[in-house]
Amino acid sequence: MKLFGGLAASPGALAPGAGAGEKGLRAGALGLFSSVVMGISSTAPAYSLAATLGLIVAGVGLQTPVVIMLAFVPMLLIAHAYRELNATDADCGTTFTWATRAFGPRTGWMGGWGIIVADVLVMANLAEIAGIYGFRLVGADSLADDRLWTTVAGAVWITVMTAICYIGIEISAAVQRWLLCIEVAVLLLFAVVALVKVYSADGPATAVHVSASWFDPTRIASPQAFTTGFLAAVFIYWGWDTAVTVNEETADSKHIPGRAAVMSTVLLLIVYTLVSTSAQAFAGVGSEGIGLGNAANSDDVLSGLGRAVFGGEGAGEFLTKLLIFMVLTSAAASTQTTILPVARTVFSMAAHKAVPSRFARLHRRYLTPTWSTVGMGLASVGLLVLLTAVSHNVLADSIASVGLAIAFYYGLTGFACVWFYRRVLTRSRRDLLFKGVLPGVGGIIMLGLFCYAAFDVYADPGYGATAVDLPVIGRTGGVTVLGLGALLIGALLMPFVTREHTATLRLQRRLLPRLLPPHTAVEHANRYVPADGRSGVGGDWFDVIPLSSSRVGLVVGDVLGSGLAAAATMGRLRTSVRVLSRLDLDPDDLLSRLDDAVRQDTEDPTGDRTADRATGAVGVTCLYAVYDPVTGRCCLALAGHPPPTIVDPASGLAIHPELPVGPALGVDGPPYRSTELALPPGSLLALLTDGLIHTPDHAADEGRELLAGVLASHRHSLEELCDRALETLLPGPVDDDAVLLLVRTRLLDRERVAEWELSAEPTAVSTARRLTSGQLRDWGLDELSFTTELIVSELVTNAVRYARGQVRIRLIRDRGLICEVSDTGHTSPHLRHAATDEEGGRGLFIIAQMTRGWGTRYTTTGKTIWTEQDLPDGS
Template sequence: MKLSRSRVASDSRLALDSGAGRKGLKSGALGLWSSVAIGLASTAPAYSLAATLGLIVAAVGPQAPIITMLAFVPMLLIAYAYKELNASNADCGTTFTWATRAFGPRTGWMGGWGIIVADIIVMANLAEIAGIYSFRLLGYDSLTQSRVWTTIAGVVWITVMTAICYVGIKISAAVQCWLLFIEVAVLVLFAITALVKVYTSSPETAIHVSASWFNPFHVPSAEALTSGILAAVFIYWGWDTAVTVNEETADSTRIPGRAAVISVVLLLVLYALVATSAQAFAGIGSAGIGLGNKAHEGDVLSGLGDAVFGSQGLGSALSKLLVLMVLTSAAASTQTTILPMARTVFSMAAHKTIPSRFARVHRKYLTPTWSTVSLGLASVGFFVLLTAFSRNVLADSIGSVGLAIAFYYGLTGFACVWYFRKVLTRSRRDFLFKGLLPGLGGLLMLFLFCYAAFGVYADPDYGETSIYLPFIGQTGGVTVVGLGALLLGVVLMLVVTREHTAALRLQRTLLPHRLPQRTAVEMASRYVPADSRSGVGGDWFDVIPLSGTRVGLVVGEVIGHGLLAAATMGRLRTGVRVLARLDLAPDELLSRLGDLVGQTAKEQAAAQGAGGVRPGDDEALGVTCLYAVYDPVSGQCSMARAGHALAAVVLPDSGVATHPELPPGPPLGLGGLPYETAEFQLPRGSLVALFTDGLVQTAVDDLDVGLGLLTEILAQSRRPLEELCDRAVATLVPGPANDDAVLLLVRTRMLDDQRVAVWELTAEPAMVGNARTMATGQLGAWGLDELSFTTELIVSELVTNAIRYAAGPIHVRLIRDETLICEVADTGHTSPHLRHAAADDESGRGLYIVAQIAQQWGTRYTPTGKTIWVEQALPTAPAVEAP
C-alpha cells in the first residue's frame, strides 16, 4: 500500500468515544439517496450477475429467474432486522455491536469477524474480475488468462480504492453515485435490447419466456435449490453497507434502515429483469453464449455484449460500455466493500475488542485510518494467497463468501429477535418487524449455512479445489476456506475476549447475587456491564442490613476498566460493608473510606519508588459513591455523596421524581471539602433510585436529558419495581453500553406501632426492675414468653450499665422484626468492651453473658449519645406431626 504506517499515525487520532455517533466520524455526510447508491453499488449488480448467473443456471437450469427472486426473501427479512436494530442503536459496528448487546461479547465478536471474513474473501473475487476486465477493456485479451498479470491488476485496484476510502466518505459517495447511474442504465438497456431481439429477430439461442421459469418446484432437487439460492444470496449481498455508514449519515437512526430496504427492493426488480432477459436471449445451453457454458461460468456478460448489441458501430461501443460497466461495477464494489469492513474493525477497536490503534480517525478526512489501510493490506494478502492455491478464484471465493454472508446475516436476524424480546408483545408492528420477520430470516440463513457447508460444499467433487483434512479426508475447498476462516475467528475470539470474560466473571462474583427482601424496603436492581473487551468497569451497588431494622444503600463507580477496576470495586465494597456495620453516619463512613483509599494509594506509590501519588497509582482514586441509611421505624433517611453520584426520590402523594439537594463532596481519596449528611423524611411507599452515570449517559450525551428520561420512568412509581427496572434499562441503555450502568430501586416501608415498644426511664437503680417488668409484659403481648428470661437479663445488664456510667434519661426500645431487637440508649459516649473477667473480678461478666445468649450485638453513636443493641433469634414454630 502507498500509505505508510508513520503517515497514518501522524494524521490520525483515537476515536472520541465508543458510543453510536460519538466516534469522531464525519456526521451528516450522506443523505437517503446517497445511502441507497452506496447500498446498491456495494452489491455490484453487473459484476454480481456476471460472476454468479452462470453458477445459478448450472445449479437449477431454466429456473434461474425465480431463484434470483427467492433469494430476495431472506434478504428482505434481514433488511428489516437491520432497520429495526439501527433505529435503536445506530453504530457503525452493526452486527458486531448488536449481537454483543443481545448475546454477549463473544457472540458479538464473531458477528464482526463474519463481516471481516466475507469482505476479505470477496475482495479476492472483486480484484480478480476487475483485473480481467481491465485487460479486456484495453484489448489485451491474452493477459486475462495470465494469473500473474490479473493478480497484479487486482492488487492495483485494491490499492486505488483503499486510497479513495481513506480520503473521505463524501468522495466515495460521489464516485459511487456516478458509477451506479451508468451501471444501472447499461443493465436496463441490455435487458430491454435482449428481450426485443428475442421477440423480433429470434436469435438461434433464444427461447421465449415461460411461466415454468418462475416455478421453484421444477428445480430438480433440494440440493440444487439450496445451491442456487445460496449463490443467488451473493448477488444481493452488500446492501448492508448503507447501514454500516450510519454514523456518517444524516438522521442516522432512520435513513440507513430505509436505504437498506429500498436497496433490496430495487435489486429484486433489476435482477429479475436482467436474469430473465439474459436467459431468454442466450438460453441455458452449454455451448457458445449459453448460460450453461462452463467456459463462461464466472463471467457470462462478457460473451453476451457483442451478441446483444452487435459488433458494428453503436453496438460495438455499447459492447465496450458493457465491459466497462462490469469493470466499474467490480471496482465500485471493491471500494464499498472496504467501507463496511473498515468501519466494523473501527467500531470493534473503539469498543476495545481489538487493539485501539484501529480506532484512529483521520484529523482532516474524519475516516478510519488504521482500519482502512490494514484491511486493504489484508485483502491483498488473501487475494495473492488464494490465487496461488486455487485453480478457480472466482468460483471458490463466491461459495466461501456465501457461508460467511449467511452466518452474519443470520446472526443479525436472531440478534434482532432477542434484542427486542421484551417489547414484541407491545404491538402488532413490533411483533412483525422486530420478531417474526427477522426470526424467519435468521432461520432461513441458518438452514442455508448448514445445508451448504456440510451437505453441498464439503463434497470434494464440488468446486474447483479440494483439500485433504486429517481425520476427515478429502474435503471441498469451498467448505475448508469458508468454515476455516470462521473457525479462525473462534480461536481469536477466545484470546481477545479473555480479559472481558474474566473481568465480567469477577465483577458478577463480587456483586450481590440476589437482594434478599428486608423489612425496611422492597428492592430491585439492574447491572449492565460495558460490552467491550476491557470495558467492564467497577460500578457496584449493595444493600446492607444495619442494626434496628435499618438498611444501608450504596452505589459506587470506579474509574477505569478491566480486571483492575473489578478488583478495586470488590475492595471498596468490602470496605463499605465493614464500615457500615460500625453504624457510622454516611458522612463519616465516606470520610473513613476516603482515608483508606488515600492511604492505599500512598503505599502503592511508595512501593513503586514514586515521589508522590499519581492519578493512576490506585484505581480507587476518584471513585464516586453515594451512601444512604433508611430507618423504617422513624421514616428518616440520611445520605452523603462522594463525587457526582446522584439519587432520585418519588414521594407517594406527588408521583413526581425529584433529586435531593445533597451537599457536594470530593471523590474518594482526593481530599478537599469534608463530607456532609443530608437528612429528610420518607413516607411509607416512597421510591428511592440510586444509579451511576452510565445509566443516564449511555443513550444520550446530555446528562440532563438522561435524567429527564429517568424521571419520566420513575413517575410511574406505583408499578412493580422489576418492571420499572426493565423500562429504565430498555430506555436508557438501548444499545451497547460503553460504561457500566447500575440502578438500585427501593420502595420504603414503615414498621407498625404494634411491633415497636419504647419506654423512657430516669437514671435511678429502681428503674432496672421497672424495665424488666415492662419488657416481660410486652413479650407476653407478642406471644414471645420463651424469650422472657434472656430478655430480662439483657435489659437488666444494659440499663444497669447506663445508670452506672452515663447521666440523663435512658430510652429502652423493643422491636419485633425477623429477630427480637433490644436497644438501650443513653447520653454517654463511651462504648462497653467485651472481655473475659478474671476469677477475682467483681464486675465484667454481665456483657460477656449477654454476648453469649445474643445472636449479635453492637453500639451505634447518635448526636446525643449512644445506643447499645442486642438481637435475639425468634423461637421457631414447633413442627406439626402428621396424624
C-alpha cells in the same frame, strides 16, 4: 506510521465511547441517496451479473429471471431485520453488536467474525478481478492471464481503495456516486439495446422472445436444479448491508440506513431482473457461441455479449469497452465499499473490547478508523498473495466459500432480531410482522441455505476446483473446507476473546451479595442485570447493611468503566463501605472517607494523583442511605449518583426528590451533603444505577417515568415489582450493567421502644437501673435484668462523670435487646485491660463480654453508646 508507502497515517485517539453514535465517527456525512449508493455499490452489480448469470442459467435454464426474483425474498427479509435492529441500536458493528446484545458475547464475536471472513475473502477476489479487467481494457490480454501481474494489480487496487476509505467517508461516497451512476446507466442501456434487437427484424439467431413461462418456478426441472440456481442467485444481492454499517456516519442514523438497505435490495431486484431477462432474450441459454449456457463464458458473460449487443465499430466499440470498464469499476468499487463495512465492524469490535483496543483508533482530521481500515486492507493483500501462491484453484474456491460466511451472519442477524424483540412482538401487528415473522423466516431460509450449501453442494468433491481428504469424513469439496474452516478459526479464537467477559461476570457475581438476610427495618428485593457485551460488564453494586440500633444502610454504586478492573474496584469499594458503615458515620461523612479511599487508589508512587485508567476507579458514583425504623427517618447522600424514586404508601404517587448531588468519588467538587427525609411506614424506595433508566430505547427522564408507572402498583410484592420493572425498562438486551434495589420501609412498634431522659447527676444511675428493670419485666425479659442493669449502670456512670446536660436512655426490643445511652460528650470510650492495681478501666471490658456487640455513634449534640444482647430462647 505509513499507509501503504505514502499516505501519512495519524494514529489518533481511541474512540471516546462504545455506544451507538459515541465512537467519534463523522456523524451526518451521508444522506439517503449516498447510503443507497453504498448499498448497491457493495454488491458490484455489473461484476455479479458477469460472473454469476452463466452459473444460474446452467442450473435452471430459461427460469433464470424468476430464480433471481425469488432470491430477492430472503435478502428483503434480512434487510427488514437490519432496519428494525438499526432503529434501536444504530451501531456500526451491526451483526456483531446486535448478536452480542441478543445472545451474548460469544455469539456476537462469531457474527463479527463472519463479516470479517466474508469481506476479506471477497476483497482478495474482487481485487484480482479488477486487475484482470484492467489489463483486458487496455488490450494486455497476456498480462491478464499472468498470475503474478494480476496479483500485483489486485494489491494496487486494494491499496488505492483503502486509501480512499482512509481519507474520509465523504470522498468515498462521492467516488461511489459517480461510478455507480455510470455503471447502472450502462447496464440499463445494455438491457434496452438487447431487447430492441431481439424484437427487430435483424435480431441475432439466438434471440428468444420474452415469455411468461420464464417467470413460472414450477417449470424448473427438479428441486436440486432450483436449489443450485437459487444458491448462485441469492448471493448476488449480498453487500447492501454496507448502507447500515455506515449508520453512525449517516444523517438520522436510526432511520435512513434501514430505509437505504431495503431500497438497495429493491433497486437491485429491478436491475438484475431487467438485465438477466434482456441478456437471456438476446443470447438464449444455448451451450455454444454467445449462449448463456456456454461453459466457456460462465465466468464472464457480459464481455462476450457486449460486442454482440453494441457492435464492434464506432460507438459500438466504445460502448463495448465501456461495458468492460464498468465490470472493472464494479469490482473496484465493491472493493472500496467492502473495506468500509469490515473496517467499521472491526472498529466497533475494538470499541466494545472484543479485539485489541488499538483497532478503535480514529484519525484526528478525517474521523475515520485508522488501524482497522489499514489492517483490513493489509489482511486482504496478504490473503490475496497467500492464496495465489498456494494455488489459483484455491483462490477460485475461496470466492465460492464466501457464501457460507454470508449466509451465517445474515441468518444470525435474522434470529437476533427475533430474540432481541421477543418481549414486544405481541405489542402490535406491525411488531409481530417486521420484528418477528419476516426476520425469523429470513433467518430460517439462510440457515437452510447454509446447511444445504456446506454439507451437500459445496461438500461434493466434484464441486469447485479443489478437494481435500479429511480424516473420518473423507474426500470433501474445497469450497466447504475453506468456508467452514474460516468460520472454525473464529470459533477457536472465541474462548480467548470472550474470556475476560466471562471472568468479569463471574467475579462481579461473586463480589455482589448472594443472599441478603431479612431485616426488621425494611423489606427488600433486588436485581442485577449484567451487560451483554464486554464493554458494559463490571462495576455496579448494591448492598443492605445492618447497623446499630435496628437501623439499616442502603447502598447502590456504579464504577465508571468495565471489565475485570472495574469489577475488582467494585469489590474493594463495597468492602470499604461495609467497614466504614460499622463506624456509624453519617452518609456525607462516609462518602467523604470513601472518596479519600478512591483518591489513594489513584495515586502513583511519586504522589501525583492521576486518573487511573487501568482500574477505572475515578468517577465512581454512589448513593448511601441510613433508615431508622424507630423514627421513620431516612438520611442519605449522593456522590454523582441518580437519586432514588420514592412511592407514597397512601396515594401510590412516585416522587423524585431533588437532593444535593455531590461529585463522583475521586472527582474534585463541593463537599457531600446529607439530606433527611421523613418516610411514612410502607414507603417504597427504588434505588438504582443509570443502566436501568438510561438505555438506547429511552433517555433517563423517560426511564424514570416508566419506572414510576411500574411502581404505581406498589402494593404488589417487591419481587414481582422487580420483575415488572426489568420487563418494562429492559425488554431486550442490555448495553450497561443495571441494578435495582427496592425497599419497603417499616416502623418499629412503639411498644417495643422505651426512652427516658435524666439529668446528669449521681442519682441518675439508680433511677436508670430501676426504669430498666421495670421495662424488662413488662417485656417478659427478666432473664436479662441483671446484665442490662449492669450495662446501663456503667454507661450512665460514664455519662455523669465525663459529660454535662441531660442523659438519654433508650431500650429497643428487636431481634436483640438494644440499649443506648446518649450524652453531650464527644469523647469516645476505649476498651482496655486494666492493671491489677487500677480501680477503674474494667467497665467496657465487662460490657464487651456480656453483649453481642457495642459501639459509639456520634450525633450533632454529642454521642450515643449502644450495646446489643441476644434475647433468651423462646422470647
